[in-house]
Amino acid sequence: MSVALQPPPVSSTKAEIPRLALAGVSKSFGALTAVKDVSLSIRRGEFLSLLGPSGCGKTTILNLLAGFETPDTGRVLMDGRPVQGAGPDRLVIFQEPALLPWLTVAENIGFGLPQKPRELHDETVRLLLRLVHLDKFGHLRPHELSGGMKQRAALARALAVDPQVLLMDEPFASLDPQTRELLHHDLQRLWLGLHKTVVFVTHSVEEAVRLSDRIAIMATQPGRIRRVLDVDLPHPRDFNSPEVAELRAAIREEMQDELAKLARREGDEGWRP
Amino acid sequence: MKTKHRSLALAIFAASVLAAASAEADSPSPAGIARNLAHGFASGDYLRALGASALRIAAGFTLAALLGGALGILQAAFTPVRRLCGPLTTGVQALPAVCWLPVALLWFGRGESAVLFCVVVGSLFAVALGVRDGLAQVPPLLRRVGQTFGLSRWSQITRITIPAALPAILAGLKQGWSFGWRALMAGELIYATAGLGRSLTAGREAGDANQVFAVMLLILFLGVAVDRLGFGLIEKRVLAKRGLASA
Numbered sequence A: 001m002s003v004a005l006q007p008p009p010v011s012s013t014k015a016e017i018p019r020l021a022l023a024g025v026s027k028s029f030g031a032l033t034a035v036k037d038v039s040l041s042i043r044r045g046e047f048l049s050l051l052g053p054s055g056c057g058k059t060t061i062l063n064l065l066a067g068f069e070t071p072d073t074g075r076v077l078m079d080g081r082p083v084q085g086a087g088p089d090r091l092v093i094f095q096e097p098a099l100l101p102w103l104t105v106a107e108n109i110g111f112g113l114p115q116k117p118r119e120l121h122d123e124t125v126r127l128l129l130r131l132v133h134l135d136k137f138g139h140l141r142p143h144e145l146s147g148g149m150k151q152r153a154a155l156a157r158a159l160a161v162d163p164q165v166l167l168m169d170e171p172f173a174s175l176d177p178q179t180r181e182l183l184h185h186d187l188q189r190l191w192l193g194l195h196k197t198v199v200f201v202t203h204s205v206e207e208a209v210r211l212s213d214r215i216a217i218m219a220t221q222p223g224r225i226r227r228v229l230d231v232d233l234p235h236p237r238d239f240n241s242p243e244v245a246e247l248r249a250a251i252r253e254e255m256q257d258e259l260a261k262l263a264r265r266e267g268d269e270g271w272r273p
Numbered sequence B: 001m002k003t004k005h006r007s008l009a010l011a012i013f014a015a016s017v018l019a020a021a022s023a024e025a026d027s028p029s030p031a032g033i034a035r036n037l038a039h040g041f042a043s044g045d046y047l048r049a050l051g052a053s054a055l056r057i058a059a060g061f062t063l064a065a066l067l068g069g070a071l072g073i074l075q076a077a078f079t080p081v082r083r084l085c086g087p088l089t090t091g092v093q094a095l096p097a098v099c100w101l102p103v104a105l106l107w108f109g110r111g112e113s114a115v116l117f118c119v120v121v122g123s124l125f126a127v128a129l130g131v132r133d134g135l136a137q138v139p140p141l142l143r144r145v146g147q148t149f150g151l152s153r154w155s156q157i158t159r160i161t162i163p164a165a166l167p168a169i170l171a172g173l174k175q176g177w178s179f180g181w182r183a184l185m186a187g188e189l190i191y192a193t194a195g196l197g198r199s200l201t202a203g204r205e206a207g208d209a210n211q212v213f214a215v216m217l218l219i220l221f222l223g224v225a226v227d228r229l230g231f232g233l234i235e236k237r238v239l240a241k242r243g244l245a246s247a
């Protein structure tokens, strides 16, 4: 905990191709425009949070980056090349842990690994189990784990395939605050050590401030990116420091507008029980 | 297991009540049934009947599982096939297998093939339904897990779709077996050179109530044994693994 953690070097040379990019991307579902004209570049090794209230299109953006969805207009690029379908270079961690219920925890973690040679496979799984503090639980089934343990197993399963990018969709939203705190710590430790690019979806200002290099604040209906904030604060972040307090206040103010807009909209439609 | 004991006890109880209610000489009694069973097994008659019925159900059910499996897979994989055969499968599945008996006799005459036909159509559609719904109802989230890990189409099927569909497939097979077993007994009553249904008819023709009840017990026993000990145990293991309660 007390080790001074340094963020991985984020390369930001102008000429460099971003790890991930959305260029003028729009996506509609029927009559509903979920995201409209979104442009965003994510640098190698960067931890970027997509922050916004529920329904603003965060998951849609993540699904576009993952390749689960295709944009109606605009382009989604990974290392400068158009994304075509999902793949293990952009591994997705879902809001629910999405472990396979018929496999043990160890088998789940080894899911994306080559199954042969067996000794190497087993040894890698052992290391990964240790990495997420599940050493003693490899033989259990997912339904026997707590929510936090499941999400740690999902994290280990993702890291096993050594993806360049992790796409995380509110992965800790359904956990209790203490567990979430622990997982923040785990994720940060892993991110600082492994130099992955992370796109992290959240609706929690605290979570975004705690983890991110940059925070993309979203606007609702249709989903757009309202503002992108740099967070140049060392890790681990001290939530009592004036810098953090200032940043949180600034984000809250930015988001207040959005919440007010949502409230007005609901008011217009009238509240029906 | 418990249910098996309970149904056996129930059958014996029903038999004894019948025995007590009737005062005629050839009325069934627990002792008479036991004697009949002992004699039937000693002479090898009941083993032969059990064997013949087991052989028929094995052949019929294997065929039904293959055809039903194929029908289910086709429906899950191709929307036009599902549109066309979907409602038909669901509807026909609800039809008691005995209703196929007249059709079987019309098409195949009184013979082995008619009985086999009854068993196959009796269980085929239940299997198809289980396979179809199991495959079609794989949670989208789990499909996406396979996609993000970059599974090939084939791996997606073997590592995600089939294991996810397994509980429903097993339920379909179990249902299909039980329908097939009933269909077989109905078929054997009409025509068979050997088998439990045939022994039942023989008992009736001879006016031997003890034999009728003894054979009913055998049919019940075999049916329950396969249902509970065969499918039941496999199903229980598959569900327990997934943290699901067995029905």
Ligand SMILES: Nc1ncnc2c1ncn2[C@@H]1O[C@H](COP(=O)(O)OP(=O)(O)O)[C@@H](O)[C@H]1O
Binding pocket: A029, A032, A033, A034, A052, A053, A054, A055, A056, A057, A058, A059, A060, A061, A223
């Ligand atoms: N597959 C879909 N079909 C129809 N509407 C969708 C679909 N996915 C998302 N939406 C709609 O798009 C909007 C944005 O959704 P989403 O990206 O899930 O928001 P968020 O993740 O920020 O809560 C919502 O209004 C949602 O109802």
Ligand SMILES: [Mg+2]
Binding pocket: A058, A059, A060, A169, A170
């Ligand atoms: Mg979402």
